Amino acid sequence: MITTELNSNQTLRDIPLFSELSIEQLRRISSFSKLKSFKKHERIFIEDDFYLGFYILLKGRVKVYKSSSPGKESVVHLVSPFTVFADIPLFEGGNYPVSAEALEECLTLFIPKEKILELIRTEMEIAFKMLAGFAKRLKALVNQLEDITSKEVPNRLAKYLIKEIKRARTDKLSEPFVKLSVPKATIAAYLGTITETLSRTFKKLQDEKIIRVKGKTIFVNDMKQLKDLAK
Amino acid sequence: MITTELNSNQTLRDIPLFSELSIEQLRRISSFSKLKSFKKHERIFIEDDFYLGFYILLKGRVKVYKSSSPGKESVVHLVSPFTVFADIPLFEGGNYPVSAEALEECLTLFIPKEKILELIRTEMEIAFKMLAGFAKRLKALVNQLEDITSKEVPNRLAKYLIKEIKRARTDKLSEPFVKLSVPKATIAAYLGTITETLSRTFKKLQDEKIIRVKGKTIFVNDMKQLKDLAK
């Protein structure tokens, strides 16, 4: 892991959490934040580590997970750029409740606990933004929970693919596609299943002519059917 | 549903969310809050209803759920007294994302959206309390998600029973017990399974001499084994 000073305020402006702040406030945040970059597979923090602060992902992909029995892990969150992670203990106290690992070369902004709490006290706007962020994630988690308990693997995979295709912004093309930026084992753990089952489900959807799988790239042949599966 | 005026500030002090406030602030909250009581099986709100505000449960038990296919519902939250529910849309916008139903005779405090938002703007302490509340629930949901994906029904049931026994404060007795305050069908939906499977699991734990089931009351014969199952 490499730590560097932050020198541009422009990046901070792109982060929804900070988008409403004045130049002066952004300077203040810059002054106590640190850029940290992580190599592929590098661990950012591990469950039960002493809590020092939270992160904002600037580049790359991060998996946030809990490891139950050794070898088995459930992926709680697949973090994309400009998203905050590990902010829960900020208000709850305690150590990191989950682990996080860089899935590829990653750049993050680290925000130390005490400094940001101080800032939040004076800056109502940030508190509201964080409340909104928490609310959004609570909603997402409730949905994920509902999906896992009430839907089967093909349905969950369909939903995941649609989300990824939206992110890739190819959803308006005649043949939408995504290059999966996450290993299939991780997708499986995120969908509450295992690699073998995921592999078979990809094949099933392909046999049904809904998608076409070419290595890590998935092409959608029949968006209507995929959407039906997802809902 | 019956609505009445709130006249005592004492109740408000018992609610963790408001515990730090001054008499003056509590008066203000009283002035715009309404006591609402609900009969058994009465619906408090339904998914997609226009969002008016949130509730604090004062007495009884409430289930918060999502209904996917008709008849099938996944229970997201089993609310106990002095807990806030339906506060997510306060900061996220949109309608109620879930439904809520009184499982027995219930008394709630209803807090209208606009008024409380106003108050939060002036009262930093409430914002922090809400952040802490959200953080706690996020943690709980992450745990629930992990349990459902990585553990089997007997393990989940064991965990649920231990939690309920703690709430009943009989956990220090030589034979801890709980009277289930929630129908078994609801417990099943909360644990991500169905009544038949739950029934068989109760029987299995009984055959293994871990618990003894007498109608709605569960006695624990072997707390050690139950705890082992739960972790």
Place this chain on the structure above:
DNA sequence: TAAGGAATCTGACTTAAGTCAAGGAAATCC
């Protein structure tokens, strides 16, 4: 207290998805 309905249980059966074991394809590293 009898009757009706809801909640719960039980049995027989089916099925989605997990386990185990092995082979193949990619990516990564000297």
Place this chain on the structure above:
DNA sequence: GGATTTCCTTGACTTAAGTCAGATTCCTTA
């Protein structure tokens, strides 16, 4: 650029838990 590790796929098998149908038991409410 070939070797080694990591990732992904496939097949045969097992199993936890779901489905369906029917039987009990437990509550109400008249």
